[in-house]
Every structure is written in structure tokens, then in C-alpha cells.
Amino acid sequence: MLFSRKPAPERTRVEPGFVRAEPMPMILTETDAREIDRKAAAPEKYKPYRPIPGVVPEGTSLAMDEAYGPGVANSINNAIADGTVFLGYPRLAEMWTQRVEYRHMVGTLAEEATREWIEFFGPSNENKSERIKALEAEFTRLKVREAMKTAAEFDGAFGIGQIFLNTGLTKLSSDLATPLLLTPETFKVGSLKEIVPVEPIWTSPNEYNSENPMRLDFYRPTKWWVMGATVHHTRLLRFVSREPSQILSPTYNFGGVPLIQLAKPYVDNWVRTRQSVSDLINGCSIPVLRTDMQAVYQKVGIGGLIDRVQNFIKFRDNRGVFLSDKESEELQILSANLASLDKLQNQALEQICVVAQMPLVKFSGISPSGLNASSEGEIRVWYDRVAAYQEAFFRPGLTQIMHAAMLNIWGEIDRSIDFRFIPLWQLDEAAQAAIAKTKADTRAVYEEMGAVSNDEVREGLRSDKDGLFDGASLEGGGYEPLAGQEGRAPANGGVSVSLFSNPAAHTDNDGV
Template sequence: MSVVQFARSVGDSLTNLVANLGTGRDKAASSGYVLTVLPDSELLAAYRTAWLPRKIVDIPAFDSVRAWRDWQAKAPQIEAIEAEEKRLNVKGKVLDARTKARLWGGAAIMLGTGDANLAAPLDLERVGKAGLRYLTVLTRRQISAGETDRDPQSETYGRPSVYHLTAGNQAQIDIHPSRLVIFHGAAQPDEEFGNAQLGWGDSVLQSTLDAIKQADATAANIASLVFEAKIDVIRVPNFMANLADANYRAKLIERYTLAATAKGINGTLMLDKEEEYETKTASFATLPDVLDRFMQIASGAADIPMTRLFGQSPAGMSATGESDLRNYYDRLSSMQELEMGPAMSRLDECIIRSATGARDSAIHYTWAPLWGMSEKEKADVFKTKADGARALAGTGTSPPLMPIDALSDALVNTFIEDGSLPGLEAAMEEYGRLSEQEVDPQDIEAAATVAGP
């Protein structure tokens, strides 16, 4: 049988009998992936005793809530909502839950509304002024998922229909999912494949701990080499033959202890004529590159740029690390929209009702940008928008491209939302928009005269 025929007979995988690729003698043929779930004790030890696992858990959780969000509503409503968030420490509770979810694989925030029956669904219409009393963070080690909802017509299909909480010496308490803000760690593909923690995800350290250990081990080995950076070698005639004499051993130790004491940069080492002395030094020239590669692997495993994870300056000519950080913040922004926002939807509904006493459909929020612009960049953006609006408004020789009132309202909304002109919203409420004002033709003529051709 030819090599080609043999390859076709075993399948479509690459096979080479000469190089042993794809055969039983291929060293890589026995490689495989085995799922070994990390115990909680190891997760806790890694988080509490090593800085790198702790940063991998903490940094994305902190960055995702650092800038927080901007509420869009009337000024009194925004003040009430922000005061309610401060009273309940919403930002701190979300950070705590996000951190614990990344470490343990899952966490939840229980919405405390004072209802006696926690197993019943939460009725948002019953949450009135100051109706949200407290928020409690629970990890998957404190609250367990119950039976999975198998009704395909249910909104909770594929998720737990109930959660169980054991509070001290009391009996088990059932909590309805609508009363919980659920955060998962690393997503699991399917609970049918040996998921020992139903209803939750994996710890983010589950898939990154090997890379973390390799980076830590490399750094530890380099640190131990520092103690072996310079070794003094002295050749003594008849050394092994005389070791049997205890008196010789004592004199030898005393002699070289004295020699080591006298030796130094400004000292003198005195040796017998027949003794030979030399110094051997270890080279560290390539070790930084080796450590850097393992740090890059750990950074890639954690999906956190090295500039953020290690505080390391970007390498290379003209490198700023800006593109890496932008990609990282873009990913966190997507996480806020796709994961955090839906998970916090009921919490937000409760906050709005608890702060204002009702639900105004116009109230909403946007996540604040994670990538902050410098003052110069903000000024450039403002000038660009103003120039674009001026072009749309037309000049003395060209007609406007859209109604001036519509352009004015759109421009005001833009400057209010991006915060270019602080206090603009309050000023517009006091003086009114251009479309609401009666414009005197003489004022327009005077303004055109001042502006010139």
C-alpha cells in the first residue's frame, strides 16, 4: 500500500509515514485535552496568594464598571436615580458580584423589596417609592441552582427555574430568578457535557491557570538564578583525599570563611601557590525575552493587553499600545451591552421606580465611554461637529441643507449627550430652543451683518 493509499484509508487527517506524522509513532498523536475542574480551594489559594490570578480576575470586573453609566432623563429624575444608586451602593455591589462571578464561576445580586414570599415572581408594579430596600451579593457557593426550565415556550428556557439559599441554621429558602441579577463567569457550551455546577459558568482561571503557572514558574526560576549569578571556584590540591581527616575539614572551613570575609571589591584574596581560583558568572541576556514570551501567553489567555495587565510600556518603534487598549475597551463595551445590561434590566426597573415612584418610559441610560479623550481631542471633536453643522446650515451664497430649527435641535441633543457644553440642558430649559423662540427678522439681519460675507 502506498503512502497516499494509506492516508486515504485512515481518513482526511495529515499522514506521513516517513516523518511518522499521523501514525502511532507521532509524538503529538497522544496529545489530548482533558477537563479537570479546579476545586474551590485551589481557586481561593490562587486568588489570595498570587498577584497575577488576582489581577486577571479583578481588572475586567473593575474596568467594566469604572466609568459606570449616564442616565438620560429630566434633571430631577436623574438626581433622584443617582441618589438611589448611591444609597444602595449599586456600583459597588455590581463590582463585587462581577469579581466573584469571574472567580467562582457565578454570582447573583438579590433584590430586597420586603416581600415575604421570595419563591414568587417579582411584581415590578408593586415596587414604589423607596421600594428597593437592599441589595445582597451571593456567590454560587452560597446559592445553588434548582431544576432547569425545560418548557421551550418559557422565557427562562434552559435556565434554572428556582434558586436555593441556605441561610444559617434556617431551612432552605427558594428564590425566584426574577429576584436575582445573575452574573456568570466564563460561559459553558452545554450543561450536558459534565457540568458539575449547573446554572453557572466556569471560573475565568479554569482555562488560564496553566498559562499563569508557566509565567509564575519562569519568573521564580529566573529569581533563583540571581543567587547563582556569580560562583567562586577554588581548586585545592588533594582535596578529596584529605576530607577523611576531621581536623582538615575544620581547618578548611575556617580558612575559606576567612578568605570570603577578606575578599571583596576593595579586599584581597590570599591563596596558596598551588591553589587555583576562578569566578563563573551566569548570563541573563536572553532571560528577559523568555519571561516576556510567557507573559504574552498569560496576557493572551486572559484576553487583557500587557499594557493593562502588567503595566508594561509598549515595545517597538512608535508603539503606544493604543490599538490594544482600544480593542480591549471595545470588547468590554460589548460585554456591557450583551451581558451586563440584560442581566441588570430588572434591577434598573426597580431602581427607577424606587427613586421616582413611577416608571417614565423616557428614562434610559447609556454606558459611559471606557476610552477617555484628552481635552485637546474633545476640543477637536467639538470643532468638527460645529463646522459640520455650519456647513449644513448654509452660508450667504448657499441655501441650508435642512431646516435650521431641526438642525439646532439635533445639535443641542448632540452636545448634551456627549457633555461638550456642561449646563447646556439646564440652559435650554430656561431659555428654550430655537424652534420655540420667536425670531426677530432684524436680529437675523444684524447677525448676518456682523458675520460678514
């Protein structure tokens, strides 16, 4: 069984169903003692993450069952090379910060997922425009978009992103350890000061359910240490897109598997291939001088022979000249074949994109080459991947932030307002015009055959968020003909649109 952290001396309350590490009496046999010595001498492949000093108060520890098996000592090096052992936040921070391949991999996904962002919407039969504007302003004030982008970057680099809902409580306040209930009674207007992304190196789990796997909170911390402060999980939102197995959760600090750790073997192969290609190009040709080495050595000695070679290397360029004996010496240039090096190097780069599931043009900016080459299909697949990532990674936590923002500005949660992610794939103006023309022709056919009425067509135009008449008013009961034009139907299918403030003042020779 896995346990949670031993409580600090001043923390004594434990919720039902949760356990904390307490000293337990043990009776050890001689066999047990030898087994403990063996485990202590062997390298630990899976062990609880140890936070840096200051995150967890002194005297607390996280207990975890040891995960040893045959061959662990022999496989530890291979496990690290394959990226199957948690590298720790300091090492991950070095990789993410200082190597461009990891930064592009993590940053591209985070930027794409927040590029078009979201839009709020309400029921079609109610006017929610004012509330939606207020909610958009609140999201701008809280910098929700920037915070979610940072959480996505932390998820890719460290395996977990966390966002703290700051309600004005101090670090030493005991209320931080209590649940943040999103209700009008407990969350007053103006309570939400800011939302703060927290790097996981400063957090560590405090307690979690480790005895009942039939509960949703199994192996999910309910409280966290944040630089010595106990914070309830409802105040520190958790964003994880790659969950590990539950038995390995303590190893990853109850976060997820970092994307850059999964990509490490592929990036290492790419770096080695890139350097090998550079070294091969740098020494692709080798001059060979066929000469009588014994005669040269007897004539000038080893020093003179070395000087001759060094002088050749020093003046070796297109304007240099090497002199050799016509009768006894022959100069030859041996060159390596460089024809397929570009393909080998590109394949190593493309393997990195396989881990991130993104097209090469998005990762590196390199466009496909060749006749009729195009990335349109790969871009469409990539946008579908980002859309799935947004729904799975952003929506649960973003919904909580939206409800907190509603309580902060109105004192209530308006559940008729929701949000949707704006698609990354956007049609150009010509494609949009073609679709609008097709819709107009379809509506005209339905109206002509009597399947729908003019008012139903008007309602459809008004509720079409992508159309020209989105949100148009239906007041007035429909089309009103001008004087002298009674009985004449409008050409636009029953929708009266005026381009002037006074249509009667702008007529042609026919009085229209």
C-alpha cells in the same frame, strides 16, 4: 437525563416541566454491579458540585449522569493541571484572595467596566431631567455601581455573580420562592430595600428544567437554595460571562467557568519562571578552585578542606580575599549568561494577559519600552473589549434593576428612559475643540447652500449632547436683533447667546 434537587419534606409543589430527584427502584445485574464498583474506584473528573454544609437543607441531593470514558483515571491529574476540572469555591477563594496575579486579572476588568459607569437618557422631544435625577439618586442609594463591580469580581473569581433584590421578606418567608413580578400591581412604591451581592459559595440550585432543550430555561435554575432558604431566580439575578457546556453545568454549580481557573496554567508557568530566574541570578557565578585534592586532603584532612571552603563562602564579597597556592592552585569564576532572562520572564507575564485579553500596561502597570513604543492601540482594543463585556454581562440584569428602581420611586416603569455605558476612551480638550470646529463649519456650509434652515441648525445644536448648546431652549422663535441692528444676522449661525443678564446695558461705541 439530569435531575434537580430532591425537595425538602415541606416542599411538595413542582411546576410543570421541572423534575426533582426522587428515589427510583433499580434492578441490578452482576455486570451493573461490577460497573458501579469500577466507577467508585476511579477518580471522578466531572461530578456535581457539593455545597458546604448549611447551604442546602439536610436530605436533599443533586442527581447527575456520570461522565466516564476511557482513560479518565489516567488523565485526572493532567486535567487538574490544565484547569479543566472545577476547583471548587474554597480553592478558588484561596487563589483569588491570596495571589496578586489573580486579583489584578479579576479586579482590573471589574474596575474598568464600572469606572465611567452609565448615563440615563430620554427622548429628545420630552423633558425627563427630573425623573432622570430621581433615578440617579435611587441608584446611588442602592449602591448599584458597587454591587455590579462586586458581581463582576465574583464572575471572574468563581464563575458567577449573583445579586439579591431585597424587598423586606425574611429568610423564612415562603414568598421568597415566588416570582418577583416587576409590575405596579405586585411591586409597590418603597418595596426595594437594598440590593445585595451574594457570594456563590452560599447558594446552590434547587430545581431546573432538564427534559426539554427547546425551552429557554433548559439547564437554568428557576429556584436556588441560599443558606437553606428557597429563592426564586427573579429575586436572585444571575451574572455569568463564560457559560460552560450544558452537560457540565451541574459541575460548575450552574454558574460559569471562572477566569482564574482558565488562567491557572499560565500563572503557574509565570510563578515557576519567576522563581527560576531569581534562583539563576542568585547563583549566576560559581568559583572553581583547581588544586591537588589528594595533597590537600592528606595535609589537612576532610575537616580542614571543608573549613577552607566554608571560610571562602563566608567572606565572599567585593572586599574579601581568597588565598591560593601560586604553583599548584588556580581560581576561576564561571558565570551564567543573563542576557535574555528579562525577555523570558516578560513573555511568561504576557501570557497571563492573553487569558484576560488585556494589555500588559493595564495588568501590571509596565509601559512598553523601546524607541517610539506606545500602548495606544492596545488600549483602544482593550476599551472595545470592556464595552462588549458591559453590554453582554451588565445590561440584562442592570435593566431589571433599573425597572425595579422605577417601580420603587414612581410606581411605574418609564420605558422611554434607558441607559448607555459611557465610553472609556475620552478625547482631550484639543481634540474636542477640533471636532466642534469641524461640525460648525459643516453646518455653515449646509445652511449657506440652502440644504437646511436656520431653525434646523438650531435644533441640531440643541440635540447635540457633546456640543456647547446641548439642551438649549428654542423659545422665542430664533434670533432677535438689538435696537438699530435689524437685518443683521448673528455671527454664530442664528443662535442667540447672551453672556449678560441685560444685553442692552452692555454696549460698545457702536451701540452693540
